Structures are given as C-alpha cells and as structure tokens.
Amino acid sequence: MVRLSPSSLHDSLRSPALESIGFLNEVMSRYPDAISFAPGAPHPGFVAGLDVQQCVDRFLDHLVHEMGHTPRQARLRLYEYGPSRGLINGLVGEALRRDLQIDVPSDAVVVTVGAQEGMLLVLRALFRPSAGDLLAVANPCFAGITGAASLLDIPVVGVDETATGIDLDGLTAACREARAAGRRIRACYVASDFSNPGGSRMSLECRHKLLELAEREDILVLEDNTYGFTTAHGHELPSLKALDTERRVIHIGTFAKVCFPGARVGYVVADQPVIGQDRLLADELAALKTVVTVNTSPLGQAVIGGMLLEHGGSLAELSRAKSELYQRNLNQLMDALDRTLPGRVPPSIGWNRPTGGFFVRMRLPVPADVGLLEISAADYGVLWTPMAQFYLDGAGDSQLRLSCSYLDADQIETGVQRLAAFLAKEIG
Known part of the structure; x- marks a missing residue:
C-alpha cells in the first residue's frame, strides 16, 4: 500500500490558513448552539424565498x-x-x-x-x-x-x-x-x-x-x-x-x-x-x-x-436591501460593543470602526489563538476568527475578527454579551 510522506506533497497543503479554516469548521460543528461571529457568509434570510x-x-x-x-x-x-x-x-x-x-x-x-x-x-x-x-x-x-x-x-x-x-x-x-x-x-x-x-x-x-x-x-x-x-x-x-x-x-x-x-x-x-x-x-x-x-x-x-x-x-438595485441589512448589522455590532464592553474588560482591549463591510477587528493583550477560541466556544458559547492566519509576518497574533453578516439583531446582542463575559473572565 502506498503511504505518502507529508514532505512529498505541495507546501501549500500545510499552510496556517488551511489549518485554521479546518479547525474553525470543526469547532463550529462541535458547538452548534454557540453564536458565531466567525463566518463571513451572506445572511441566510436573503435566499429563504428565492425562486431559482x-x-x-x-x-x-x-x-x-x-x-x-x-x-x-x-x-x-x-x-x-x-x-x-x-x-x-x-x-x-x-x-x-x-x-x-x-x-x-x-x-x-x-x-x-x-x-x-x-x-x-x-x-x-x-x-x-x-x-x-x-x-x-x-x-x-x-x-x-x-x-x-x-x-x-x-x-x-x-x-x-x-x-x-x-x-x-x-x-x-x-x-x-x-x-x-x-x-x-x-x-x-x-x-x-x-x-x-x-x-x-x-x-x-x-x-x-x-x-x-x-x-x-x-x-x-x-x-x-x-x-x-x-x-x-x-x-x-x-x-x-x-x-x-x-x-x-x-x-x-x-x-x-x-x-x-x-x-x-x-x-x-x-x-x-x-x-x-x-x-x-x-x-x-x-x-x-x-x-x-x-x-x-x-x-x-x-x-x-x-x-x-x-x-x-x-x-x-440587486444589492440595495442586502447593503442596508449589513449596514444595520455592522452599526448594531459596534453599538453593542460600545455599550457592553467598557467597564467590564481591560482598557487594552480595543476595536476598529469600519463604515462598511462585514468585519470588525479586535485587539487583545494576549494571543488570540485556537486555544483561547476553544475556551470561548466551550465555556461561553461564542465563536470568532483568529487573525494570525491573515498576516504574513505574525503581527496579528493578538487580534480576532468579528463578522456580523450571518447573524440577526438579537443574536448580535446576545453574542456580544457572551463575548463580554468571556473577555472579562478570561482576559480581565
């Protein structure tokens, strides 16, 4: 039986991005009740009534x-x-x-x-x-x-x-x-x-x-x-x-x-x-x-x-309703972060303020690695994406990404409450 050595396969198969994506998918499947700020996917409501x-x-x-x-x-x-x-x-x-x-x-x-x-x-x-x-x-x-x-x-x-x-x-x-x-x-x-x-x-x-x-x-x-x-x-x-x-x-x-x-x-x-x-x-x-x-x-x-x-x-015209929903979701995510996190988490935790798109980037005073993500999912029911995979120089080790596109308003609010509890206990 042929047995292939990893070193005999293309180097791209061992990239950190592939490993991180695989880990995220595996964690999401193990914690289906967790609120996930991980996927940068379109909101499922837009295809609910689609007549192909x-x-x-x-x-x-x-x-x-x-x-x-x-x-x-x-x-x-x-x-x-x-x-x-x-x-x-x-x-x-x-x-x-x-x-x-x-x-x-x-x-x-x-x-x-x-x-x-x-x-x-x-x-x-x-x-x-x-x-x-x-x-x-x-x-x-x-x-x-x-x-x-x-x-x-x-x-x-x-x-x-x-x-x-x-x-x-x-x-x-x-x-x-x-x-x-x-x-x-x-x-x-x-x-x-x-x-x-x-x-x-x-x-x-x-x-x-x-x-x-x-x-x-x-x-x-x-x-x-x-x-x-x-x-x-x-x-x-x-x-x-x-x-x-x-x-x-x-x-x-x-x-x-x-x-x-x-x-x-x-x-x-x-x-x-x-x-x-x-x-x-x-x-x-x-x-x-x-x-x-x-x-x-x-x-x-x-x-x-x-x-x-x-x-x-x-x-x-095709994208107008979607654009409006994503704008509302992004504004709600940032508003929830502003209302919920100050006073509960260390001041060294911060985030950017984009005016569009799906994503908010958060900075932590500790590595935002897969081990921390496992704790966040298992003990607090909230998922996010480690940022290290997106950097070429390791500069993003202490950053995470929050995506608001796939969630409803009540999920964003609940997710931020869970995120605040996680940050306060595990980081604070």
Whole structure:
C-alpha cells in the first residue's frame, strides 16, 4: 500500500490558513448552539424565498426575446458546456458600466467560478517565477489570494494596511527592494472598499496615488471589489477600475454576497491589450479557464443573470436591501460593543470602526489563538476568527475578527454579551 510522506506533497497543503479554516469548521460543528461571529457568509434570510426556477426562466426569456435565440437554442445554452468566457458577460458589463462607471467591452469580462477562480487565473497568467516576479499584498490580507499564490509558487510581499488603504510608502519601498535584489513587484492586490479581514477603506486620495505609483513603478493592480456594495448610500467612492485611465487595474468581483454563494459565479475585468496579438488579457484568462474549470456553470450563470434582469440589470438595485441589512448589522455590532464592553474588560482591549463591510477587528493583550477560541466556544458559547492566519509576518497574533453578516439583531446582542463575559473572565 502506498503511504505518502507529508514532505512529498505541495507546501501549500500545510499552510496556517488551511489549518485554521479546518479547525474553525470543526469547532463550529462541535458547538452548534454557540453564536458565531466567525463566518463571513451572506445572511441566510436573503435566499429563504428565492425562486431559482423563476430566475432561470427570466434569463431564458432574455435569450429568446432580446438575444434572438429560439426556445430550444436558449435551453441548450444552459445544458451544454458553454463558452469559457461566460454567458452573462454582456449583462455583467452593462451593470458595471451603469453602477460602477467601469466602461469596458463585454469581451473584457470573463465570468468565473467565484472570485477565487478569478484570482487563480489572473495570477497564473501574469506571474512567471523564473522572471523573479513578486506579488505585493496589503497586510493583513484575504487568505484566498495568498493561498492561490502559494498554490502557484508565487512569492508574496506584505505591505502594511493603514486606515485609509495600503501604505504607499511601504509599497514604494517594496518595489525598490525588489529591484535591488534583481526581482520585481509584478502586481499588487488590494481590496479598495472594506477589506477582509482588516476592514479598511481606501480614501479617494489613496486611490489616485496608488494608480500614480502603479504607473511610475510599472506594476498592475488587482482590485477585489467584494464588499464595495455595502457602502452606505451617498458615501460611494469610485472603484480603482473606474479611475483607471492606463489599464493598470484588473478588477475582480463576485455575486456570492449580492446574490448567493451557492451559484459560484464571479467575474474578472481584464481589458489590458496583449502586444502584437490583437488580444486582451481577458482572452488569455478564458484560454486558461478551459484547462481549469472548462466553463462556469451555465445554470449558475442563468440564475445570476435572471436576478440581475429582475432588478433592471442593476447591481445597485440587486444589492440595495442586502447593503442596508449589513449596514444595520455592522452599526448594531459596534453599538453593542460600545455599550457592553467598557467597564467590564481591560482598557487594552480595543476595536476598529469600519463604515462598511462585514468585519470588525479586535485587539487583545494576549494571543488570540485556537486555544483561547476553544475556551470561548466551550465555556461561553461564542465563536470568532483568529487573525494570525491573515498576516504574513505574525503581527496579528493578538487580534480576532468579528463578522456580523450571518447573524440577526438579537443574536448580535446576545453574542456580544457572551463575548463580554468571556473577555472579562478570561482576559480581565
């Protein structure tokens, strides 16, 4: 019988992020009655009454009456493999143009199996380890992008994240240090609105300066727009891609939060021309996709397309009710922390105050490790996420992440009461 040595397997299989995710899932299954601030998942109430068949029918009607297909041709589009680039590119492109002022042709849009596949395809297309390419990321960083880089053996450089976005001086220094070592920063990954897990939002000034830096240092910017829709109405900022006049930005999005994650539909906007080939980077991503997932599920795309059409083809209309709920949840979480924790926990415990997104980051005077999480779950009935897995340099050992997206108002209140009891007894 074959027995595989761990050292014979890829190093990415032993990453701290994978181990932490596995532990969190295991703890949640063992304590089903605990209130969990751990999952960054959409609220389940939004899919309770979802009629998937109605969404598919709406998309089929669009194919017949607006795209010129016969009813039989329209149905076959959903039952066959379909183009690797996607079926709903036109709808996605129009929604981005209308709501985010991202004006690109539909050929520049590739529909992916969630944002995660989009990240993997973009990294595979851009990075050549033999050329000394490095990926810069804001630190702390979403584990999905660092995990994808690990799978592809792409070295990652962390740059501190500030309250107003990535540290531009730090990124400039990273570019300079890479050149001195005979390497280069090929691209920089950022979440411009309410990053996961840091919660920071890039200011308008930082957005402009990052694009200027990208031009000056000849790097590409990978913009993750997952949480942009949670911005309070009237406080929107233009995405990096909307400000991009030099085609430096590759924009990655997902319908997991504004529709539902089970559809597994995301997208990449990649309008960078490939010199001498009359092709866009999107064409190259679509070619790579043929040997990764072949295509994104046509049925999943039909559901998302139907949901968009039901809301006038507008991402803003599709996400409005969700944005309002997440704003209420976030405000309630911070209000509950402000009302409940002062006077009960040490003053060394603090938290940030994001204005959108799903997450609040808390600082403790002790390591927020899996051992402490086990006590929190077993003895106090409340779960959270250790932050260490999101840092490249171990700086987050004494931080935890609280997510408010999956909970109802009464659960947030009860969860904060339990969290306060846990902090007062175990930390105080």
